[in-house]
Amino acid sequence: MxxxxxxxxxxxxxxxxxxxxxxxxxxxxxxxxxxxxxxxxxxxxxxxxxxxxxxxxxxxxxxxxxxxxxxxxxxxxxxxxxxxxxxxxxxxxxxxxxxxxxxxxxxxxxxxxxxxxxxxxxxxxxxxxxxxxxxxxxxxxxxxxxxxxxxxxxxxxxxxxxxxxxxxxxxxxxxxxxxxxxxxxxxxxxxxxxxxxxxxxxxxxxxxxxxxxxxxxxxKSEVVSMLLREFEEGGADWLWQIDTNRKLRGVSPRLAYAMGRETSEIEGASFLQLISGDGWKTGKFPASMHELAEKLKQRESFSNLTVRASINGEVRYWELSGTPILDENGAWKGFRGVGSDVTVRHESSEKIAHLARYDTLTQLPNRLMLNEALGNALEYAAKWRSRCAFLMIDLDRFKSVNDSLGHLVGDKMLGEVALRLKPLLDEGEVCGRLGGDEFAIVLPDASDRRRVDTLAKTVIAALSAPYHVENHVLYVGASVGSAIGPRDGSKVEEILRNADLALYRAKGEGGGVHFEYEPSLHAIAEESRQLEFSLRNALENDELTLHYQPVVDANSEAVVSFEALVRWNSKEHGFVSPGKFIPIAEDTRLIVPIGTWIMNEACREAATHWPEHVKVNVNVSPEQLLEPDFAGTVVRALSHSGLAAHRLEIEVTESIFLRDAGIVRKALEQCIALGCSVALDDFGTGYSSLGYLRKLDFTTIKVDRTFVQGAGQNSPESLAIIRAVVAMADSLDMTTTAEGVENEEEAELIRRLGCTKIQGYHFGRPMPASDARKIFARDQRQTA
Incomplete structure (x- = not known):
C-alpha cells in the first residue's frame, strides 16, 4: 500500500x-x-x-x-x-x-x-x-x-x-x-x-x-476509506453528508445508530427535520439549531458546533463539524462532516456551571450570581434612569444554634430560611445566599421606595417565626440593610459595601430591624476603622487606664467591692467612650489582650492598696472565655499580684452562653474551683436567664439598671421583676446587686425590695485608682 x-x-x-x-x-x-x-x-x-x-x-x-x-x-x-x-x-x-x-x-x-x-x-x-x-x-x-x-x-x-x-x-x-x-x-x-x-x-x-x-x-482512496471505517467502527464519532437539499446521503451505520433509526429509513431524509423533533412542526427551534441552519444556508465551514437535538423525543447534544463539498468546477454539492454525541459532557458542564453559580446547601443563587444580577440591575437602572435595590440579610442568634446543636441542624435551618424567602419575591427579583448565615435580595425595579421597606419587614417577620428542625423549636431573628442604586453607588462593590454598612447599623441597634444606607454611615465606618488602628497600639502606648466604681452594702452603705472599668485616652482621638471601643475590641478580638491587661492591673491594684475585705469585679468578654488558657490567665494574675482568689469576682453576661457553652462553662468552673466568685451581669435582658442559673454556681445576680429606673418610676413590671429576682437569689443562696441607683429615693426603694448590694452614681461614679484609695483613707479616719 x-x-x-x-x-x-x-x-x-x-x-x-x-x-x-x-x-x-x-x-x-x-x-x-x-x-x-x-x-x-x-x-x-x-x-x-x-x-x-x-x-x-x-x-x-x-x-x-x-x-x-x-x-x-x-x-x-x-x-x-x-x-x-x-x-x-x-x-x-x-x-x-x-x-x-x-x-x-x-x-x-x-x-x-x-x-x-x-x-x-x-x-x-x-x-x-x-x-x-x-x-x-x-x-x-x-x-x-x-x-x-x-x-x-x-x-x-x-x-x-x-x-x-x-x-x-x-x-x-x-x-x-x-x-x-x-x-x-x-x-x-x-x-x-x-x-x-x-x-x-x-x-x-x-x-x-x-x-x-x-x-x-x-x-490512497482505500486508505482513506479504511481510516474512515476504523474511525466510525472504533470511536464514538460518526460521519454525515448532505446534498444541496440538506438531505442525508451515504448514511453510515454509526449515524443511523445515533439517530435510533435504520440506515434505509434516513437515507435521503432531511437532516434538520430528523434532529429537530417536534420543533419541525411547531417552528420553535433552539438557538443552536438556528445557528446550524444558518451555517448550512451560508455554505460556511464550521467546527465543534454544539447543537441541541431531539432524537426520538429525547434531548441530546451533538457536536458537529462540517465543510462544503465542491466539485472540480467549484460548484457546491452539499456538506460533509463529522459529529459526536456529547450529551454526557454537556450535562457535566451544565452541572459544573450550576455549582459555580448556585449554593449547594440552599439551591439559591450564590455570591457570584447575585453580583451578576446586581450588575445587570445597575446597568438597567443607569440606562433607563430608574432605581434598583440590594437587601443584605443576616440572621440574628444563628451562631448559637450552630454551636449548641451542631452544623447539621444549622444547615437544615438555612434550608428552611431559603424556603421562606423564595415566596416573598415578585417576578424578576433574585434571592441568594452570600455565605454563612447571610442572604441577599436584588430588586431590579425599586422605583417604589415603599417596596424596599415593606419587603425588608416582611423578610424579618418571616424569618423570625419559630423553626421546627430535628425535634427542636428554634428561634432566630433577622436584620436587614439595604442600598439603592445608583443613588448609593454605581458599581456592584459600592452597593455591596453600603448595604453591609446599613446591615451593620441594624445589627448594632440590637437586630430585628431594617436600615437603609445613609452617607453618615461611611463616616461611622471610617471612624471605627481609625479607632481600630489606634486601639491596636493602645497598650504599647500606655493609653489605657482603669477606673473603679464602688459597690456598697445596701444596709450599711460600706464599700464591699469595686468594679474595674477600662478607659481609653487616645493620643490621636482623645477620650474614647467605652461604648465605642469595646465593641470594636470584641469584633477584632483585641479584647483578649486588653482583658488580660485589665485582669492583671485590677488584681495588682486591689492586692496592693485595698483592704482585704474589699473585692474587685472584673468584666470578662465571651471572647476571653473561649481562650483555651483563660483559667491560666486568672491564675497568673492572682499569683503575680498576690491577691486572694476569694477577692476576685468575675462578671459575665448571658451572651456568653450563646457561643460555645461547653467551653465557657468549663472555664468558669475552673475559676470557681480556684475560689473566685462569678456574677451574672445584666440579668433579665437576655434570652433564657433561668436556665443559665442552673448551669453554674453564680454568687451574685446583678439587676440591670433599666429595671431599677423603672422601679423608681413605680413601674409594676419592673417592681415585679426585681422582687422575683431577689426571691430567687435568696432561695439559691445568692446575693443581688442593683445597678444604676442615682438618688436616695431609689436607694431606699432597693433596700425595701431586698437587694443585698447597690451600685450607681448615688454612691460613686467610676473614678481613678487614686480616688478609690482616698475612700479607704477617709473610712479609716472616720473609724479612728
Whole structure:
C-alpha cells in the first residue's frame, strides 16, 4: 500500500524501455497490477482482431487470386487461421492477468505468439510475390497497413507484442520491395515499422505512467476509506453528508445508530427535520439549531458546533463539524462532516456551571450570581434612569444554634430560611445566599421606595417565626440593610459595601430591624476603622487606664467591692467612650489582650492598696472565655499580684452562653474551683436567664439598671421583676446587686425590695485608682 503511494508522482518520461515494454517493473510498484492490468485489456478486443485478420486475408486473396494457384492461398490461409486462433485463445486467457500470477515470462510468450502470427503474414506475402503476384505487392501492402493500424490501436496496452507483430509482419513485404527494386515502397514500409513501433512505445509509456498514478490514487482512496471505517467502527464519532437539499446521503451505520433509526429509513431524509423533533412542526427551534441552519444556508465551514437535538423525543447534544463539498468546477454539492454525541459532557458542564453559580446547601443563587444580577440591575437602572435595590440579610442568634446543636441542624435551618424567602419575591427579583448565615435580595425595579421597606419587614417577620428542625423549636431573628442604586453607588462593590454598612447599623441597634444606607454611615465606618488602628497600639502606648466604681452594702452603705472599668485616652482621638471601643475590641478580638491587661492591673491594684475585705469585679468578654488558657490567665494574675482568689469576682453576661457553652462553662468552673466568685451581669435582658442559673454556681445576680429606673418610676413590671429576682437569689443562696441607683429615693426603694448590694452614681461614679484609695483613707479616719 505505502509503496505504490510513495510512487504517486512517477513521471512517464522517467520510465525505462524495459519498464514500458513490461520486461521490468517500477521499484516498489506491484508488477502484476500494472502490466497484468495492461494485458487483461487485450482480451476485450480479441474477437475484433480475429475478424480483422480474416477480412485482411480475404482482401489479399481476392487481389492475388488470378496470379497464384488457389492451393497456395488455401495453405497460407490455413496457417494464418491456426496462428490467429492460437493468439485469440491466448488473449482470452489474459482476462485474469491482473489477478493471476502474470510475469515477465508471460509477456515474452505473448510477444512470441504475436511474432509468429506476423511471421505467417510475412511468409505469405513472400510466397505470393515469388509465385507471380509481384504486381499486387503495393495493393497487398495497403491492406496490410490497414491491418497493422487496427492491430496497433487495439493492442497499445501490450507494446512488446504489438511491436513484435509489426516487425515480423513487415519483414516479408520489405524484402519483396527491395528485391523488386521498389525503393519507394521499401522506404514506406521501413517508415511504417519505425513510426509504428515508436508510436506504440509512446502510447504504452503514457499508459503505464497513468496506470501507476491510478493505482496510487486508488490505494490512497482505500486508505482513506479504511481510516474512515476504523474511525466510525472504533470511536464514538460518526460521519454525515448532505446534498444541496440538506438531505442525508451515504448514511453510515454509526449515524443511523445515533439517530435510533435504520440506515434505509434516513437515507435521503432531511437532516434538520430528523434532529429537530417536534420543533419541525411547531417552528420553535433552539438557538443552536438556528445557528446550524444558518451555517448550512451560508455554505460556511464550521467546527465543534454544539447543537441541541431531539432524537426520538429525547434531548441530546451533538457536536458537529462540517465543510462544503465542491466539485472540480467549484460548484457546491452539499456538506460533509463529522459529529459526536456529547450529551454526557454537556450535562457535566451544565452541572459544573450550576455549582459555580448556585449554593449547594440552599439551591439559591450564590455570591457570584447575585453580583451578576446586581450588575445587570445597575446597568438597567443607569440606562433607563430608574432605581434598583440590594437587601443584605443576616440572621440574628444563628451562631448559637450552630454551636449548641451542631452544623447539621444549622444547615437544615438555612434550608428552611431559603424556603421562606423564595415566596416573598415578585417576578424578576433574585434571592441568594452570600455565605454563612447571610442572604441577599436584588430588586431590579425599586422605583417604589415603599417596596424596599415593606419587603425588608416582611423578610424579618418571616424569618423570625419559630423553626421546627430535628425535634427542636428554634428561634432566630433577622436584620436587614439595604442600598439603592445608583443613588448609593454605581458599581456592584459600592452597593455591596453600603448595604453591609446599613446591615451593620441594624445589627448594632440590637437586630430585628431594617436600615437603609445613609452617607453618615461611611463616616461611622471610617471612624471605627481609625479607632481600630489606634486601639491596636493602645497598650504599647500606655493609653489605657482603669477606673473603679464602688459597690456598697445596701444596709450599711460600706464599700464591699469595686468594679474595674477600662478607659481609653487616645493620643490621636482623645477620650474614647467605652461604648465605642469595646465593641470594636470584641469584633477584632483585641479584647483578649486588653482583658488580660485589665485582669492583671485590677488584681495588682486591689492586692496592693485595698483592704482585704474589699473585692474587685472584673468584666470578662465571651471572647476571653473561649481562650483555651483563660483559667491560666486568672491564675497568673492572682499569683503575680498576690491577691486572694476569694477577692476576685468575675462578671459575665448571658451572651456568653450563646457561643460555645461547653467551653465557657468549663472555664468558669475552673475559676470557681480556684475560689473566685462569678456574677451574672445584666440579668433579665437576655434570652433564657433561668436556665443559665442552673448551669453554674453564680454568687451574685446583678439587676440591670433599666429595671431599677423603672422601679423608681413605680413601674409594676419592673417592681415585679426585681422582687422575683431577689426571691430567687435568696432561695439559691445568692446575693443581688442593683445597678444604676442615682438618688436616695431609689436607694431606699432597693433596700425595701431586698437587694443585698447597690451600685450607681448615688454612691460613686467610676473614678481613678487614686480616688478609690482616698475612700479607704477617709473610712479609716472616720473609724479612728
Amino acid at each position: 505505502s509503496q505504490t503511494t510513495n510512487n504517486l508522482n512517477v513521471d512517464a518520461e522517467t520510465l525505462t524501455a524495459r519498464q514500458v515494454l513490461g520486461l521490468a517493473s517500477v521499484e516498489g510498484v506491484d508488477w502484476s497490477r500494472v502490466h497484468g492490468h495492461q494485458y487483461s485489456l487485450v482480451s476485450k478486443r480479441a474477437g475484433v482482431r480475429a475478424v480483422l485478420h480474416t477480412v485482411a486475408f480475404m482482401l489479399v486473396a481476392v487481389l492475388s487470386f488470378s496470379s497464384v494457384t488457389p492451393l497456395i492461398l488455401v495453405a497460407w490461409g490455413c496457417a494464418l487461421a491456426l496462428s490467429v486462433a492460437h493468439a485469440f485463445t491466448l488473449d482470452i486467457r489474459l482476462r485474469q492477468a491482473e489477478i493471476s500470477r502474470f510475469g515477465a515470462d508471460d509477456v515474452r510468450a505473448h510477444a512470441m505468439t504475436s511474432a509468429t502470427k506476423g511471421a505467417v503474414w510475412s511468409l505469405g506475402v513472400v510466397a505470393l510475390a515469388a509465385l507471380g503476384a509481384k504486381e499486387h505487392i503495393a495493393s497487398i501492402w495497403i491492406v496490410f497497413c490497414l491491418l497493422v493500424v487496427c492491430t496497433t490501436s487495439s493492442r497499445y496496452s501490450v507494446p512488446l507484442s504489438t511491436i513484435a507483430f509489426l516487425l515480423a509482419a513487415s519483414v516479408g513485404p520489405l524484402l519483396v520491395s527491395l528485391l523488386n527494386g521498389s525503393t519507394m515502397l521499401a522506404s514506406l514500409i521501413a517508415l511504417t515499422i519505425v513510426f509504428g513501433s515508436l508510436g506504440t512505445f509512446e502510447m504504452a509509456r503514457m499508459r503505464v505512467g497513468a496506470r501507476i498514478s491510478e493505482l496510487a490514487m486508488q490505494e
